Amino acid sequence: MTAPTHAGRYRIEQLIGVGGFASVHLAHDEELRSSVAVKILADNWSRQAGVRERFLQEARLLRRADSHLLVQVFDVGELDDGRPYFVMTYADRGTLGERLTGPPLPVGEALALMGEICQAVAVLHSIGVVHRDLKPSNVLFCSRPQGGERVMVADLGIARSTDHLSGLTMPAGSPGYQAPEQLYFDGAPDARADVHGLGALTYRLLTGTVPAKPELRVPPSALRPEVPEAVDVAVMAALAPDRRSRYPDAAAYAAALASPTPLLPATPDAERPEEADEREQPGHQPPGDRPPDDGTPNGGASDGGTSGDGAPGDSAPGDRASSDRASGDDVWAGKRRRNVLVGGVAVLTAVLAAATTVGVTLAQRPGGTPSPGATATPSPTGADTGRWLRPGSDVPDRYRALIVEAGTYCSLPGLSPALIAAMLKAESGFDAALSDPANDEFGIARWTPRVLWHWQPGGLQSPMPTPPFDPRLSIQSMGRFMCRLGPRVADVPGDPAMNLAALFRSGVDPVKRAGGVPPKWRGYTAKVARYMRDYEPS
Known part of the structure; x- marks a missing residue:
């Protein structure tokens, strides 16, 4: 169809754009002496009532918004051939x-x-x-x-x-x-x-x-x-x-x-996705997640004496999936996503603003810089950790300051240096050289490389860590993990410290579904609780 010369009082000067349903023309408002854009519905669509209504609805929505941040509509009308048009702001500087x-x-x-x-x-x-x-x-x-x-x-x-x-x-x-x-x-x-x-x-x-x-x-x-x-x-x-x-x-x-x-x-919790691969799948359990033969979370497996006391069944767990630690963060890591990692997720250093409603205050950020509005906790030295960890216990002196830093990374119910120390004892017996390739877990906190990648200072902006993991990196990342995900289980009944220990093993959703420590991890948390009693200051 031949391009119109006028649309009402607007003189059509040139075609400036064509889409699937309409064309846009530069026009001149002869009354107000200004340039405008005129959008005209294509002839083949103008006879369809639904498309015609949709075209006019765009003009109505723009007029309703009436914002200089949006293209503004000044007029509507029909050409002599019945095609509808509307007049709007002319974008003279392009797209x-x-x-x-x-x-x-x-x-x-x-x-x-x-x-x-x-x-x-x-x-x-x-x-x-x-x-x-x-x-x-x-x-x-x-x-x-x-x-x-x-x-x-x-x-x-x-x-x-x-x-x-x-x-x-x-x-x-x-x-x-x-x-x-x-x-x-x-x-x-x-x-x-x-x-x-x-x-x-x-x-x-x-x-x-x-x-x-x-x-x-x-x-x-x-x-x-x-x-x-x-x-x-x-x-x-x-x-x-x-x-x-x-x-x-x-x-x-x-x-x-x-x-x-x-x-x-x-x-909101009610809006969070329920990941199909986060549930226990009958007949499809990863080798590292098979139920323990003896009913304990560890399956009675030996860890080569790294648990600290050599007691049967007291070994560091070898049965969890390599990505379990990320499971609590549905958005960023996802439980048991073994082959598909949602790439490009940046470092998770901030506690959500909503977390303050459950008593969380960030005290330290990576590099020791206090977060805005938070009171910084000075990094302790080995000589002044006694206020948090019992002197004379088997917590190695070289890790005490790091453990205190992780345990005081934020103010969170249940989080303490004694809890971090007890978890490290349960995980590895403080063995920084621990290597468990079968479960893809390494170091003092038994991190999996891809999971630690999310929680390390710098997140995915830093290279993926490769074993052996530096104890500083492993322990610091525990504090970051706890302060990011801990608020999401703060309202779960039971001992807050044990819920956090279970969170580290299983993730947010399993702890919430169980209303506390999931049965699978009660042997682990019992061990953590026993170590905590040894490490808490008198």
């Missing part, structure tokens, strides 16, 4: 897609731009609208009369009000940016789909590439080392394959991007 043909933007500039894009999407979320197709070509730039430019989010052609999202929602979105749930007819994407799109946009701005598949994905800093740790955490959480592990909306994601310290999504 973000056009600007991404060169090298990535400076990190500060990229984050500032993402802040504005997030604000725009937050406007939509505040009125209950999900964009569903965030990508570089839908981010526009417009000159400001006073100089400079403003950012606008455009193209709400497949946007939906959350009031109308349901299992009948059609698949939508663009490859590389769409959330996994958008691939399915019944995905019913909500604001968290937009968070995924924002995460993918951030990744593209920082690295110059779209995110890879989850199993191959690395954090932005792996491709661009100057990316801050907190940004790594925010981006990788936004890109989580399971939407329940993402930030709830654009405003929450923007806050995480702007935070100087890592800020993870505060996912």
Whole structure:
């Protein structure tokens, strides 16, 4: 069909874009003497009532939002041939897609731009609208009369009000940016789909590439080392394959991007994914997770005398899966994901803000830097650890300061240096050279390399640790693990210290399902409790 010369009072000057359903034209408002963009529904779709209504719905949503952060709608009408059109802001400085043909933007500039894009999407979320197709070509730039430019989010052609999202929602979105749930007819994407799109946009701005598949994905800093740790955490959480592990909306994601310290999504327990591979699977138990022959958590296996007292059944456990320690963190590590590690997860150093409701205060961060608003606990020396660990006990002097540092990493019910010491005794008998290749566990705390990778200072930004593990690394990481996951079992009945010991062995969900220490680990926690009594100050 021949391009129109006018749309109402607007003189059509040139075609500037064509999509699957509509074309966009540069036009001139002859009354107000200004340039505008006119979006016209394609002729072959204008006769379909459903498509026509959807086209007009985009104009209504934009008008309802009425924000300078979004393309604004000024008028609607029909051409002489019956095709509907609407008039909107003209983006005279092009699209973000056009600007991404060169090298990535400076990190500060990229984050500032993402802040504005997030604000725009937050406007939509505040009125209950999900964009569903965030990508570089839908981010526009417009000159400001006073100089400079403003950012606008455009193209709400497949946007939906959350009031109308349901299992009948059609698949939508663009490859590389769409959330996994958008691939399915019944995905019913909500604001968290937009968070995924924002995460993918951030990744593209920082690295110059779209995110890879989850199993191959690395954090932005792996491709661009100057990316801050907190940004790594925010981006990788936004890109989580399971939407329940993402930030709830654009405003929450923007806050995480702007935070100087890592800020993870505060996912309600009821919303957390129930991982199928986290449950005991009849007939499919990994060799390291077979039930013990004698009913004890250790299966009565000998550890070569490293348990400290040589008592039968008192050995360090050899029957847990190599990734059990990550199991409590559904978002970041996942229990027993032996072959598929959700790649690119950044260091988990921050205790969620919600954790303060259960009495958690971060006291130390890696490198001894106090977290904002927290009181730093000075790192003790071997000579002044007596206030936390009983002098004369068998805790090696060379590890005492490290144990105190891990046990006082945060203020958490049940966490103490005596607990850390007792767990190390139960795990390895303080044997820093412990090597258990069959279970892929090494060192004084029996870490698995891939699990320790998450909890080490620097997280996945640092290389994956390889055995033998330095005792400092192993012990420090125990404190980080406890302070990140401990708050999630703080409301579980029973002895808080024993729940934390069980957490280290089994993860958050098993402890919560059991309402305390799971039966499988009661022999282990009994041993830890006995050692604790030996190590607590008189």
